[in-house]
Amino acid sequence: MRYLIFLLILTVSCTKEDKKPNIVFVFADQWRAQSLGYAGNPDVLTPNLDQLAKEGVNFTNAISTSPVCTPYRAMLLSGLYPLKNGMFMNDVTLNPESNSIAKILKKEGYNTGYIGKWHLDGNGRSAHIPEERRQGFDYWKVLECSHRYNNSNYWGNDDQLHSWEGYDAEAQTKDAIAYIEEQSKGENPFCLMLSWGPPHAPYQTAPQEFQDLYADADIQLRPNVPVEMSEKTKAHLKGYYAHCTALDTYIKQLQDAIKLANIEDNTIFVFTSDHGDLINSHGETKKQRIYEESAKVPFIVKYPELLGKEGKSSDFLLNTLDIMPTLLGMSGNPIPADLDGENITDIMLGKKPDHREAALVACIQPFGQWSKKRGGREFRGIITKQxxxxxxxxxxxxxxxNIKDPFQLNNLVGTEAYKSISSELEILLMKKLETLDDEFFPGTYYTSKWNHHIDETGTVPYVN
Structure with a gap:
């Protein structure tokens, strides 16, 4: 009898040890890398993310390959460059037959869930998204896109339209915690993606308790904000930071839930954002550009069992396309051969040297808030460590x-002293584009190729 009990205990122990890690991937909409306490910002209150940065790997050079909502999300799920999946502008639809990280994980025995903003189904921003277009996610509380953060709507697994009570990011976090608690009791690993709408504008809609934290704050502006825009920018930043601090509070709630469920060591937890927000730096707003405030995002990954419990900082030039293969690699799951990014697990572990010379940033077709009438342009660019x-x-x-001029105030194109550097960087850029079969044609060439119907501003019209 004692022998049988010993075998049972041994079997349960081995099963737990052999269980693949859970994945909790949390990403905000439009949270720039510079708006965090651990990044040196003296104004924004993010104590829980500051703590997370001390426990995980904090990437200081995480770059959004195409810094706008839909292209980022399509790269995250499919691992493919926008010219390969057609998702290079907002309000278009990711092919239902596309491979995705959720589909791969399901085949490997994972339960999958997605909560929050989707923005990958160009059939109306409030439209129902049927199961066949959910890219392998089973648990489903999603709306295509909304920036109404209080009492916003979502579609559930029952194919009915529901409303989040109060501030949606808080309600979504509570739902995510309930999912984590339930899944932690089961035998299968799980992958949950939680997609918050804030801190994307409108900026003044966070819960009042968080807005009150900044009411009398003396907000410091980045030197690249024009003087005439100072007061407007300070007002925007107070609201933006209120959203950030609210989300920071929910990070602690998620971390506490994971610890209480006793799955912390065997859970890959990621916090990041799809792109940044200029908030009047360079006199401009929103995203799509290559400026630091638009293209650089926070990225922290915590996985104690593999990465240890002591946090570290990495200046590796992480691109959006690296996320899917790295999550699959870290979790011991198969990585499709056709992905455009790289599994950098061994680089994080110090088993391989940091070989990355540059990270790519691309705007294939400017649209919407950065239409050509508003100064938008097609571009391809790279960011290096300098x-x-x-x-x-x-x-x-x-x-x-960026070392001598961290706020990007002096454009050096055409200056004699930097001609050789420009040539070297152009060679690096062309190599990047060649590996991705990107011939850098005008945006309308690609909208025609993918049959995206655009209006006179170059934008795909959408309905709410």
């Missing part, structure tokens, strides 16, 4: 030395 370099269809467009 420089930002970009070309548009007319030639060299931007060159910044």
């Amino acid at each position: 420089y930002t370099f970009a070309k548009d269809l007319a030639g060299d467009w931007l060159l910044y030395d």
Whole structure:
């Protein structure tokens, strides 16, 4: 009898040890890398993310390959460059037959869930998304896109339209915690993606308790904000930071739930964002650009069982396309051969050297808030550990030395002292584009190729 009990205990122990890690992937909409306490921002209150950065790997050079909502999300799920999946602008539909990280994980025995903003189904921002277009996610509480953060709607597994009570990010987090608690009792590993709408505008809609934290704050502006926009920018930042601090609070709730469920060591937890927000830096708003405030995002990954419990900082040039293969690699799951990014697990573990010379940033078709009438342009560019370099269809467009000029105030294109550096960076960029079969044609070439119906501004019209 004692022998049988010993075998049973041994079997349960081995099963737990052999269980693949859970994945909890949390990403905010439009949270720029500079708006975090651990990144050196003296104004924004993010104590829980500051703590998370001390426990995981904090990537200081995480770059959004195409810094706008739909292209990022399609790369995250499919692992493919936007010219390969057609998802290079908002409000278009990811092919239901596309491979996705959720479909791969389901085949490997994972339960899958998605909560929050989707923005991958161009059939109306409030439209129902049927199961065949959910890319392998089973648990489903999703709306295509909304920036109404209080009492917003979502579609559930019952194919009925529901409303989140109060501030939706808080309600979504509570639902995510309930999912984590339930899944932790089961035998299968799980993958949950939680997609928050804030801190994307409107900025003044966070719960009042968080807005009150900044009511009398003396907000410091980045030096690249024009003086005439100072007061407006300070008001925006107070609201933006209120959203950030609210989300930071929910990070603690998620971390506490994972610890209480006793799955912390065997859970890959990621916090990141799809792209940044200019908030009047360079006199501009929103995203799509290669400027630091638009293209750089926070990225922290915590996985104690593999990465240890002591946090560290990495300046590896992480691109959006690296996320899917790395999550699959870290979790011991198969990685499709056709992905455009790289599994960097061994680089994080110090088993392979950091070989990355540059991270790619691309705007294939400017649209919407950055239409051509508003100064938008097609560009391809790279960010290295020192420089930002970009070309548009007319030639060299931007060159910044980010060490000497961290706020990108001096465009060095055409200056004699930087001609050789421009040439070297152009060679690096062309190599990147060649590996991705990107011939850098005008955006309308690609909208025609993928049959995206655009209006006179170059934007795919959408209905709410």
